[in-house]
Amino acid sequence: MLAFMDSAKSEELKNAQVVLDKLIYQRDAGNLPPDRPHAFIYFLTIRNLSDRRFTLLGRKWILDYADGKTEVIEGDKIVGETPTLAPGEEFSYNSYHVTAINTIARGSFHGVDEFDKLVYVKIPPFEMIIPENPTATAD
C-alpha cells in the first residue's frame, strides 16, 4: 500500500464530492487484454466543497466482480497529475476500467490537505454492466 493511502491515518473529506459524469462502454477498444475485452470509460469530477485546500496524490479502486472476486488497484497520481483543489474548485478527467464480466467499481482518492494531514475522498460505487449485445454501445 502506498504510504499516503493508509485510511487508518487519514481523514475522510466528507465535504468533497466525486461525481460520475458519464460512462461509455466499448468492446475491444484500443489494445485491451484479450481476457478483458470490455472497456468502460468513466468521466469523473472531484469537487472540493470543504473549507480547505487539498492535493490528491493517488487513487485506489476496488473492483467487485460478478463472480464474487474483488480486485484492488492502487496507483500514484491521477492520469499523471496531482491536482490541487482550493475550496470551490473541481477537477475533471476520464480514464477507464477493463473487465471480462459485470463489475461494480468504487474507491477513493488520497492526498494531503493544506495542513499536511492525510485525507481521502470516497468514490461512490458505479456499475459497469456489459450490454446484452456486446457489439452495441451503451452510455
Added chain:
Amino acid sequence: MDSTITITANGQARTVRVGCTLPELLAGLRLAPERVVVERNGAALTPTEARTTVLADGDKLEIVRLVPGG
C-alpha cells in the same frame, strides 16, 4: 454541389471534404484510432464502426482519448 461539409469535433467546428472518413479525420488530428473512443451524435462507435464511418454534414463528434492511470 459543395465539396465540403461541416462537422463538430469536441465542440469545435471543422470543415472537411465530402467523403472524409473518421480515420482520416483522426489522422489529421494526429490521434491514433486505437487510443481513442469516438461518440458520434451521442452514440459511442465500436472499433469496427469507427474504421468505416464516413462523416456526414452536421455530425457531432466527441473524441475521447483512452487515458490509463486514473
